[in-house]
Amino acid sequence: xxxxxxxxxxxxxYTGLKAQVWVSKSVTSSFYSSTPVEDIDAxxxxxxxxxxxxxxxxxxxxxxxxxxxxxxxxxxxFNENYMESDRYPTSDFxxxxxxxxxxxxxxxxxxxxxGNLQIHGVSKxxxxxxxxxxxxxxxxxxxxxxxxxxxxNIKIPTIVFKQIAETILVKITAIYQPKK
Amino acid sequence: xxxxxxxxxxxxxxxxxxxxxxxxxxxxxLDMPVExxxxxxxxxxxxxxxxxxxxxxxxxxxxxxxxxxFGDIAGNAGGIKNFFGLDQSTDxxxxxxxxxxxxxxxxxxxxxxxxxxxxxxxxNLKYRLLEQTTDEKMPLAVTLFGSTxxxxxxxxTDPTAxxxxxxxxxxxxxxxxxxxxxxxxxxxxxxxxxxxxxRNFTAFGDENDLFAVSVGGRIKMTKRMAFVADxxxxxRNATKKAALENTSGNQxxxxxxxxxxxxxxxxxxxxxxxxxxxxxxxxxITDTNTSWLKGQYRWGFSIARRFSFxxxxxxxTK
Numbered sequence: 001x002x003x004x005x006x007x008x009x010x011x012x013x014y015t016g017l018k019a020q021v022w023v024s025k026s027v028t029s030s031f032y033s034s035t036p037v038e039d040i041d042a043x044x045x046x047x048x049x050x051x052x053x054x055x056x057x058x059x060x061x062x063x064x065x066x067x068x069x070x071x072x073x074x075x076x077x078f079n080e081n082y083m084e085s086d087r088y089p090t091s092d093f094x095x096x097x098x099x100x101x102x103x104x105x106x107x108x109x110x111x112x113x114x115g116n117l118q119i120h121g122v123s124k125x126x127x128x129x130x131x132x133x134x135x136x137x138x139x140x141x142x143x144x145x146x147x148x149x150x151x152x153n154i155k156i157p158t159i160v161f162k163q164i165a166e167t168i169l170v171k172i173t174a175i176y177q178p179k180k
Numbered sequence: 181x182x183x184x185x186x187x188x189x190x191x192x193x194x195x196x197x198x199x200x201x202x203x204x205x206x207x208x209x210l211d212m213p214v215e216x217x218x219x220x221x222x223x224x225x226x227x228x229x230x231x232x233x234x235x236x237x238x239x240x241x242x243x244x245x246x247x248x249x250f251g252d253i254a255g256n257a258g259g260i261k262n263f264f265g266l267d268q269s270t271d272x273x274x275x276x277x278x279x280x281x282x283x284x285x286x287x288x289x290x291x292x293x294x295x296x297x298x299x300x301x302x303x304n305l306k307y308r309l310l311e312q313t314t315d316e317k318m319p320l321a322v323t324l325f326g327s328t329x330x331x332x333x334x335x336x337t338d339p340t341a342x343x344x345x346x347x348x349x350x351x352x353x354x355x356x357x358x359x360x361x362x363x364x365x366x367x368x369x370x371x372x373x374x375x376x377x378x379r380n381f382t383a384f385g386d387e388n389d390l391f392a393v394s395v396g397g398r399i400k401m402t403k404r405m406a407f408v409a410d411x412x413x414x415x416r417n418a419t420k421k422a423a424l425e426n427t428s429g430n431q432x433x434x435x436x437x438x439x440x441x442x443x444x445x446x447x448x449x450x451x452x453x454x455x456x457x458x459x460x461x462x463x464x465i466t467d468t469n470t471s472w473l474k475g476q477y478r479w480g481f482s483i484a485r486r487f488s489f490x491x492x493x494x495x496x497t498k
Contacts, residue, residue, distance in 0.1 A: 072238035
């Protein structure tokens with residue numbers, strides 16, 4: 001009897017521990033560059049993210065070639081000339097949610113995320129605000145922040161300087177579920 | 181004691197995976213699938229110097245392209261007296277291509293035409309049959325190109341001339357090509373292209389059907405500049421070739437082009453040297469009478485600008 005109880009509790013504990021990681025497999029991210037000459041925007045729907053609800057650690061990974069542009073030639077230039085996706089296939093973020101969040105309680109929590117964002121092979125520390133909403137066993141996180149191209153060594157040739165903004169607005173939305 | 185041991189064992193077996201999991205970091209939880217993708221930008225433009233590449237333009241894009249070939253830089257016809265060829269133009273071509281889909285494009289062009297067969301109107305189709313994939317399951321890209329050219333030049337009275345047309349069909353030239361291309365790495369791409377050319381009418385003693393093979397390559401030197409080169413060999417019947425060269429007094433040569441390609445984002449600009457006087461496939465493969473070794477090579481340039489008419493895919497982010 002004692003043995004059975006122990007097995008059960010251990011099993012419960014085990015599954016409980018496993019579920020401490022929440023995963024999102026379809027992170028939607030978009031960026032927006034606006035200049036008087038041209039507005040450019042692109043969207044990716046196939047990013048991945050995970051949160052460790054115990055440690056509050058957070059990771060994002062987005063394949064650069066998954067960004068879809070309205071103009072296909074722009075998409076080719078984005079991968080070939082700016083992101084160099086052959087050499088740096090993904091952009092990623094590794095960081096932490098500063099606030100303590102109880103993932104078992106529904107509600108909306110403003111969060112602060114701090115960590116390193118790697119784009120074009122160059123990492124830079126970012127601290128950004130976001131919103132985390134927990135409801136029905138799902139968590140939705142969203143954030144909007146600015147990325148300066150120069151911070152990630154992405155150079156804009158002078159000839160297209162007027163078409164591409166120096167600072168790009170990035171939006172990220174992810175819906176997490178406990179990993180089974 | 182027995183219980184203690186067993187408990188410890190339970191503890192280990194149940195906690196161990198959890199501990200490992202936490203340490204293995206969150207990265208494993210993502211397990212991003214390895215996507216199978218098509219290799220992009222094997223070449224930067226639908227044309228290299230003289231020859232086609234495997235590239236086509238995207239759907240609803242229009243490519244406007246101007247090609248220009250100047251006169252001989254050196255040799256008998258070149259030098260300072262014609263300002264190293266800049267006083268002359270052997271051929272000029274203005275073309276529009278339109279992307280019907282991402283794999284299929286259609287084009288029309290007008291070219292001056294080199295030699296005596298001039299006033300050329302060309303219609304062409306280009307289709308990407310196969311694309312090279314990143315997982316190497318498909319190591320090559322295959323693109324088919326076909327064109328029909330009509331020469332509007334006035335009929336010659338010399339019955340042996342290439343433009344001694346007696347009926348409309350005589351003015352037509354057909355070209356069929358298959359481009360086999362491979363991007364070996366970010367900086368290096370090569371292509372091999374067999375061609376078949378059928379001319380309904382030729383100069384006396386010339387061959388109506390001609391096969392040729394071309395090789396071309398691109399070496400990226402900086403992010404925006406690349407070295408490009410191509411070489412084309414037509415396969416001619418040796419005795420017919422000798423007879424033709426005898427009667428016309430002109431030698432026939434293979435074509436070699438070499439140049440620099442500049443990508444300015446939207447514009448592709450080529451600055452090149454080639455011994456071919458003509459621009460279109462219907463002429464430069466069959467009728468190149470000028471040789472690098474005799475100084476009969478020329479400046480050429482091409483400017484291509486792509487316009488996009490695709491407005492449909494609106495972003496859905498809120």
